Amino acid sequence: MIIYMLCLVLFSIGLYCVLRKRNIIKIIIGIGIMEYAVNLFFILIGYVEGGRSPIYEHGQTMMKMVDPLAQVIVLTSIVLGLSVTLLLVSIAIKIYEKYGTFDITKINRLKG
Amino acid sequence: MPTLTYFIAMPLAAAFLTPLFAKRMKRAADAIACVSTLSLFALSCGIAVFVINHKTASYDVGNWVPPFGIELVVDAFSAFMLVVANMIGFFVALYSVGYIKTYTDKWKYYTLFMLMMAGVNGLLITSDIFNMFVFLEIASISAYALVAFGTEPRSLEASFKYAVMGAVASSFILLGIAFLYGFASTVNMNDLAQVIASKGQVKLLSFVSILFLMGFGLKAAAVPFHAWLPDAYSSSPATIPAVSSGVLIKTLGVYAIVRIFFNIFGATAAVSSVLIILAVLSMLVGAFLAFGQTNIRRLFGYSSISQVGYILLGFGIGTPLAIAGSLLHLFNHSVAKSSLFLNSGIAENAMHSNDLTRLSGILKKRPVSGYSMLAGAFSICGVPPFGGFWSKLMIILACVHAGRPGLASIAVFASILTLAYYIKALTPAIFGKENTEPMTQHEIKPNAAMNIAVIALTVIVILGGLALLPGPANNLLNNAAAIIVKGTSFANIGGLR
Numbered sequence: 001m002i003i004y005m006l007c008l009v010l011f012s013i014g015l016y017c018v019l020r021k022r023n024i025i026k027i028i029i030g031i032g033i034m035e036y037a038v039n040l041f042f043i044l045i046g047y048v049e050g051g052r053s054p055i056y057e058h059g060q061t062m063m064k065m066v067d068p069l070a071q072v073i074v075l076t077s078i079v080l081g082l083s084v085t086l087l088l089v090s091i092a093i094k095i096y097e098k099y100g101t102f103d104i105t106k107i108n109r110l111k112g
Numbered sequence: 113m114p115t116l117t118y119f120i121a122m123p124l125a126a127a128f129l130t131p132l133f134a135k136r137m138k139r140a141a142d143a144i145a146c147v148s149t150l151s152l153f154a155l156s157c158g159i160a161v162f163v164i165n166h167k168t169a170s171y172d173v174g175n176w177v178p179p180f181g182i183e184l185v186v187d188a189f190s191a192f193m194l195v196v197a198n199m200i201g202f203f204v205a206l207y208s209v210g211y212i213k214t215y216t217d218k219w220k221y222y223t224l225f226m227l228m229m230a231g232v233n234g235l236l237i238t239s240d241i242f243n244m245f246v247f248l249e250i251a252s253i254s255a256y257a258l259v260a261f262g263t264e265p266r267s268l269e270a271s272f273k274y275a276v277m278g279a280v281a282s283s284f285i286l287l288g289i290a291f292l293y294g295f296a297s298t299v300n301m302n303d304l305a306q307v308i309a310s311k312g313q314v315k316l317l318s319f320v321s322i323l324f325l326m327g328f329g330l331k332a333a334a335v336p337f338h339a340w341l342p343d344a345y346s347s348s349p350a351t352i353p354a355v356s357s358g359v360l361i362k363t364l365g366v367y368a369i370v371r372i373f374f375n376i377f378g379a380t381a382a383v384s385s386v387l388i389i390l391a392v393l394s395m396l397v398g399a400f401l402a403f404g405q406t407n408i409r410r411l412f413g414y415s416s417i418s419q420v421g422y423i424l425l426g427f428g429i430g431t432p433l434a435i436a437g438s439l440l441h442l443f444n445h446s447v448a449k450s451s452l453f454l455n456s457g458i459a460e461n462a463m464h465s466n467d468l469t470r471l472s473g474i475l476k477k478r479p480v481s482g483y484s485m486l487a488g489a490f491s492i493c494g495v496p497p498f499g500g501f502w503s504k505l506m507i508i509l510a511c512v513h514a515g516r517p518g519l520a521s522i523a524v525f526a527s528i529l530t531l532a533y534y535i536k537a538l539t540p541a542i543f544g545k546e547n548t549e550p551m552t553q554h555e556i557k558p559n560a561a562m563n564i565a566v567i568a569l570t571v572i573v574i575l576g577g578l579a580l581l582p583g584p585a586n587n588l589l590n591n592a593a594a595i596i597v598k599g600t601s602f603a604n605i606g607g608l609r
Contacts, residue, residue, distance in 0.1 A: 011287065014283075015280070033176075034280065035286075038290060041290050045290060045293060069299070073242055073293075083249075083276065084282075085254055086254060087256055088275055091275065093261060095268050098264075099265060099269075104172065110266060110343045
C-alpha cells in the first residue's frame with residue numbers, strides 16, 4: 001500500500017513544482033515528474049508479485065503473469081508525454097528568444 | 113462496419129500527404145484539406161442517417177472481440193457530435209484557404225489542423241477510455257502548436273500557458289484512468305459501465321470523478337479552469353478560436369464529461385449538483401468578465417465560457433427536455449461562435465487590429481461579415497427566431513419543469529447580461545463610423561472561399577431552430593438525448609453495442 005502512496009506523493013511533488021516554480025524550465029520538469037508518477041502508478045497496478053512475462057509457449061502451464069495491458073498503456077503514454085515535453089521545450093526556447101527571460105512573472109503581456 | 117476507420121484514417125492520411133505534395137504544388141495543401149474535411153462531413157451525415165435507422169454502428173479493429181480488442185462504436189450521441197465537429201471542420205478549412213495566406217508555411221498549418229481533426233474524430237468514435245485519452249492528447253497537442261503558429265511573443269506566451277495547463281489536466285485524466293483500470297480491470301466503456309453498475313458506488317469512484325472533472329473541466333473551459341481560453345483565443349490565427357470554440361471544447365470537454373459521467377458512472381445526485389455549480393459559475397463569471405473586454409476575441413472567448421455554462425446546466429438538470437436543449441445549444445453555439453470568430457478574422461484583416469476601440473464600421477467596410485456577425489451575435493444572445501433562442505428557451509423551461517426556478521432565473525439573468533455586453537461592444541464595431549485613420553499596412557480583402565464559408569455558417573445559424581421540427585435532425589437529437597438519459601443501461605438499448 002505504501003508504494004502506491006509514494007507514487008501519489010511523487011505526483012504531488014510534480015504538481016507543486018508546476019504551481020510554485022517561476023522558471024519555465026522547472027515547470028516543464030514538474031510536468032515530467034507528474035507524467036512519470038502516473039506511468040509508475042500504472043506499472044504498479046499491472047504488477048504481480050513473482051509474475052512472469054505474458055508470453056504463451058506451446059506445452060507450458062499457465063502461471064502467474066504480469067498484466068501486459070498496463071505496460072502497453074504506459075508505452076503509449078510515454079510517447080505522448082515525450083511529444084508534450086518536446087513542444088513545451090521548443091516553445092520555451094522561442095520564448096527565451098523573444099522575451100529574453102525564463103521567469104514567468106516577467107512574461108506577462110496578456111492580461112484581462 | 114469498417115467505414116468507421118475512415119474517420120481516423122482520412123485526416124491522418126491528409127496530414128501525412130500535405131507535406132509531401134505541398135512543397136511542389138502550390139494549391140495542394142488547400143485541396144487536400146478541403147476535400148478530406150468535406151468527405152468527412154458527408155460521411156458523418158451518412159453515419160448519422162444510418163444510426164437513426166439502426167441505433168448503432170460498430171467495428172472491432174483487427175477482429176479482436178471486445179472487451180479485449182479495440183472497438184469503434186458510433187451511437188446517436190457520437191453521431192450528433194461527429195456531424196457538428198466535421199461541419200465546423202469543413203467550413204474552417206474552406207475559410208483557411210484565403211485566411212492563412214497571410215502566414216508563412218501554410219502546409220504546416222494544414223498538417224496540424226488535420227491532426228487535430230483526427231484526434232477529435234477518434235475521440236468521438238472510440239469506445240475505449242484509454243483510446244479516448246490518446247485521441248484527446250493528439251487533438252490537444254496539435255491545438256497547443258496551432259495557438260503558437262504566429263510565433264509572436266503573445267502567441268508563444270498563450271501557447272505555453274495553454275500547454276502547461278493542458279498537460280496538467282491530461283495527467284489528472286490519466287491518473288483517473290489508472291485508478292479506474294485498477295478498480296475495474298477493463299478499459300472498454302461498455303464493460304466499465306457494467307462492472308461499475310455491479311460493484312455499486314464506492315468511495316474510489318468519487319475520487320476518480322473529481323480527477324476527471326478537473327481534467328475534462330479544463331478542456332471544456334468551465335469556470336475555475338478557464339484561464340487559458342481568452343489568452344489562447346486572442347493571440348492565435350482567427351481559425352483556431354473558431355475551431356476550438358466550435359469543436360475542441362465541446363468534444364474534448366463536454367462530450368467526454370457527459371459520456372463518462374452519464375454513461376459509465378451513472379448520473380448521481382452529487383455529480384449533477386457539481387455540474388450545476390460549475391454551470392452557474394461559468395454562466396455568471398463568463399458574462400461579467402466579458403463586460404470589461406476591449407479585445408474582440410477575448411470578448412467572444414468569455415462569451416464561449418458563459419455559453420458552455422448553459423450546456424453544462426442542461427446536462428446537470430438531467431431531464432430529457434434539458435438534455436435535448438443542451439445538445440441543441442451545443443450545436444447552435446458551435447455554429448454561431450465559429451461564424452463570429454471567422455468574421456472577426458475578416459474584420460481584423462481589414463483594419464489590422466482586434467481592439468474594439470479601433471474596429472468600427474464593419475458593416476460599411478465588409479457588409480457580408482457585418483451582417484453575418486450580427487446574425488451570430490443575435491443567436492448567441494437568444495433573440496428569436498435565431499437558433500440560440502430555441503435552445504436557451506428549452507433549457508430554461510426544463511429548469512422550471514424540474515422544480516428549479518432559481519436556476520431558471522439565473523439562466524435568464526445571464527442571458528440578459530449576454531445581450532447587454534454584446535450590444536455594448538458590437539454596436540460601435542458594426543454600425544459605427546468607418547475608421548479613417550491612415551493605416552500602416554495594406555488591408556487584406558477576403559476572397560471568395562472565406563465569404564462562402566461565412567455565409568454558409570450564417571444560413572445554418574439562422575435555421576438552427578428548425579432542428580426542432582419533425583425530420584432527421586430532430587430524430588438524431590432525440591435519439592442522442594435518449595442515450596444520455598438512459599445512463600449506464602445505454603448498453604442494453606443499443607447504445608454502445
